Amino acid sequence: MVLAEILYPWPLKCVCCGRPTGGDGPVCKGCLAKLERDAPAHELAVGDLDYLAAAHPYAGPAGALVRMLKYRNVHCLAADMAREMWAAAQAAEFPRADVITWVPMHWRRRWAKYFNQAEMLARHVSKQCHIPAKRLLKRVRSCKQQARLKGPAARYANVRGAFRARKSLTGQTVLLIDDVHTTGATAQACALALKQAGAEQVLLLTYCRVGADRE
Ligand SMILES: [Zn+2]
Incomplete structure (x- = not known):
């Protein structure tokens, strides 16, 4: 070195x-x-997700940045990435959220990897927009890693019922943060748990969208 x-x-x-x-x-x-x-991508509401936006398509440098964040703990990147995410949310005309949260990691995996990149991005987005970031979701069971499963059906089955809200969210608009949006199976399972706790709207904001470059 x-x-x-x-x-x-x-x-x-x-x-x-x-x-x-x-x-x-x-x-x-x-x-x-x-x-x-690589312009931000936003999509129409689907399932329990009322708004969806991503800062960039996954193909190209943005996907490489997310992989760095995930595997090499390059924390200094997160603030810039969060700034791009917040700009994407504004471009997509997201309604004002009451609270920010993130896709949680199972505690066993959290132990092995020391940090959750979705939580890190959520905390940086919170600094951008001054909306509080709170740990609203918990994993109630461990799942296989989504990246190892092929196809949307297997991914939906893997995460069904995997999340639960930690408290009542009656009438609240929740901004849900993750690093990558692929099939949306994980985000839908999180959004369902938030809505079961009373959330009025769930807005999904990610750094990358897989397939956005092809749409
Ligand atoms: Zn380069």
Whole structure:
């Protein structure tokens, strides 16, 4: 390891493409330009999700950033990612939420990985918009990792009934944060639990949307 790698809080190679960054930050100029071009995506209400938006499509630098956040604990990225997420929520004209929460991680996995990237993003989004972030959901059973399951049907079955709200949310609008929106199975299971606790509306905001580039 060279001295510069110890002194800089981020790697000297771009976290998205692996090319040298020149030391200006964790993402190179080329990838930053591509992120700016990758417009936010929003979708029509579906199931228990009343509004849906993502900062970027998963393909390209945004997906690489999420993978870094997940596997390499690059916490310094989260504030910038949250800023882009909040901009996407505003572009999608989300109604004002009363509270922010996140997709929880089962405590066994949380122990193994030390942190939940969805919670980290939620806390940074909370700083952006001054809406309180609270731990509203708990996992009532462990599930297989969604990424290991093929197809929406298997993913929906895996998370059905996996979440429960920790308290009553009567009449509240809840902003639900996750890092990636794939089939939406996990977010729907969370939204159902929030609505069973009385939530009026659930708004899903993610950093990436898988498939948004193809729609
Ligand atoms: Zn790059």
